[in-house]
Amino acid sequence: MRLFSVLRAPAVGWRERFDCGGREVARWFPxxxxxxxxxxxxxxxxxxxxxxxxxxxxxxxxxxxxxxxxxxxxxxxxxxxxxxxxxxxxxxxxxxxxxxxxxxxxxxxxxxxxxxxxxxxxxxxxxxxxxxxxxxxxxxxxxxxxxxxxxxxxxxxxxxxxxxxxxxxxxxxxxxxxxxxxxxxxxxxxxxxxxxxxxDTPGVLSPQIESVEIGLKLALCGAIRDHLVGEEVIADYLLYTLNRQQQFSYVERYRLASPCDDVETVLKSIALHLGKTRRVKVLTGTGNVTVTAPNYNGAAVDLIHSFRKGLLGKVMLD
Structure with a gap:
C-alpha cells in the first residue's frame, strides 16, 4: 500500500524546466x-x-x-x-x-x-x-x-x-x-x-535542429544516435519528463524506494538492481586501487530502452 500511495502522490518539487547546461544541439546530417x-x-x-x-x-x-x-x-x-x-x-x-x-x-x-x-x-x-x-x-x-x-x-x-x-x-x-x-x-x-x-527513403534530419530541447526529444525517441547526445543526458531528460507527467512506473520496474528527480541517484539504484557494475582504477596516496563501481552508462541505456519499448508508461513529449 505504501508504494501505491507514493506512486499516486501529486508531483511536488519536480524540476520546472530541464537545465540544458549550455549544451549545443547535436548535429547529425551525414x-x-x-x-x-x-x-x-x-x-x-x-x-x-x-x-x-x-x-x-x-x-x-x-x-x-x-x-x-x-x-x-x-x-x-x-x-x-x-x-x-x-x-x-x-x-x-x-x-x-x-x-x-x-x-x-x-x-x-x-x-x-x-x-x-x-x-x-x-x-x-x-x-x-x-x-x-x-x-x-x-x-x-x-x-x-x-x-x-x-x-x-x-x-x-x-x-x-x-x-x-x-x-x-x-x-x-x-x-x-x-x-x-x-x-x-x-x-x-x-x-x-x-x-x-x-x-522508401532515408530519414533526414534538419542540419540545424531548432533547439536543444527538441534535439533531446528526438534523441529520446531514437531519431538521433544516443552517443551523439550522451546516454546519461538522454536518461536525465527522460527522468525529468516521466516525473513531470507523474509516470512513476520506473520505480516499480527497478525496485526503487520512491520516485526521485536526481538522475545520479536513480542511475546508481538501477545499476545496483540490475547488477551493472564496472571495475575502475582509483588513484590513492599509495598507488592505484581497482574498485567496483556502478555502471551509470549501462543503467542509462537500460532506462532509455525500457522507455522506447513502452515499459515506462505512455507519454506525450510535446
Whole structure:
C-alpha cells in the first residue's frame, strides 16, 4: 500500500524546466542524408503524394522543415506512428495545432497491431484524385514517397501496408537505430486495387535542429544516435519528463524506494538492481586501487530502452 500511495502522490518539487547546461544541439546530417534529400527531389516527377511518417510522442517537434520546402508541392498525408507509446488524451489539442499549421490530413497509427493502417490507402487515393497529377494523368498507378526523420517507422508502415493489402512479408529493413534506410529505394508495391507503389527513403534530419530541447526529444525517441547526445543526458531528460507527467512506473520496474528527480541517484539504484557494475582504477596516496563501481552508462541505456519499448508508461513529449 505504501508504494501505491507514493506512486499516486501529486508531483511536488519536480524540476520546472530541464537545465540544458549550455549544451549545443547535436548535429547529425551525414552524407547519406544529404544525398538522400537530393535523390528525393530528383524522383518528385514520378510522385503523386507525400506520406510523411513521424513519431506520435513528438507530433509537433522535430519534423524536418527542409522536407516541406523541397517536397511540399505534392498532396501530403501526415502519419503519426507509434501511437501505442503515446498519451493520446491530448489528441484533440495536437490535431488542432497541426491544423493551424496547415495539416488537415493526419492519421495516428500503430504498425505492431496494424491499427489504422487500413485507412492510409483510401486517404491517399482521395488526395491523389483531388489533385493535379503533374503530367501523370494517363498512369493508372499511384506512386507515393514516404518521408520523415530517422527511426519513426517509415519502413514499418510500408511493411504493414504490404501485409494488409498483399499478404506479403517485409520489403524494407527495420531496426531500433536511426539510419537503417540509407538510400531512396526502388518502387515497392503495397496495394493492387488501387495499384499503388511506395518509395522508401532515408530519414533526414534538419542540419540545424531548432533547439536543444527538441534535439533531446528526438534523441529520446531514437531519431538521433544516443552517443551523439550522451546516454546519461538522454536518461536525465527522460527522468525529468516521466516525473513531470507523474509516470512513476520506473520505480516499480527497478525496485526503487520512491520516485526521485536526481538522475545520479536513480542511475546508481538501477545499476545496483540490475547488477551493472564496472571495475575502475582509483588513484590513492599509495598507488592505484581497482574498485567496483556502478555502471551509470549501462543503467542509462537500460532506462532509455525500457522507455522506447513502452515499459515506462505512455507519454506525450510535446
Amino acid at each position: 552524407g547519406h542524408m544529404a544525398k538522400g534529400l537530393k535523390d528525393m527531389k530528383n524522383r518528385l516527377r514520378v510522385v503523386d503524394c507525400l506520406l510523411e511518417v513521424h513519431d506520435a510522442r513528438i507530433p509537433l517537434s522535430g519534423r524536418n522543415p527542409l522536407l516541406q520546402q523541397a517536397l511540399g508541392i505534392r498532396p501530403h498525408l501526415l502519419v503519426l506512428n507509434k501511437m501505442d507509446l503515446a498519451d493520446l488524451t491530448h489528441k484533440s489539442r495536437i490535431l488542432e495545432c497541426l491544423r493551424q499549421q496547415g495539416l488537415s490530413h493526419v492519421l495516428f497509427t500503430d504498425c505492431l497491431q496494424d491499427e489504422n493502417i487500413d485507412k492510409i490507402v483510401p486517404l491517399i487515393t482521395e488526395l491523389v484524385s483531388n489533385s493535379q497529377r503533374y503530367q501523370r494523368a494517363e498512369n493508372i498507378e499511384s506512386c507515393i514517397m514516404v518521408i520523415g526523420v530517422p527511426n519513426v517507422g517509415k519502413s514499418s508502415v510500408i511493411n504493414s501496408l504490404r501485409r494488409l493489402h498483399l499478404q506479403k512479408g517485409k520489403a524494407s529493413s527495420v531496426g531500433g537505430q536511426p539510419g537503417i534506410t540509407r538510400a531512396v529505394l526502388t518502387r515497392i508495391q503495397v496495394c493492387d486495387r488501387p495499384l499503388m507503389f511506395l518509395l
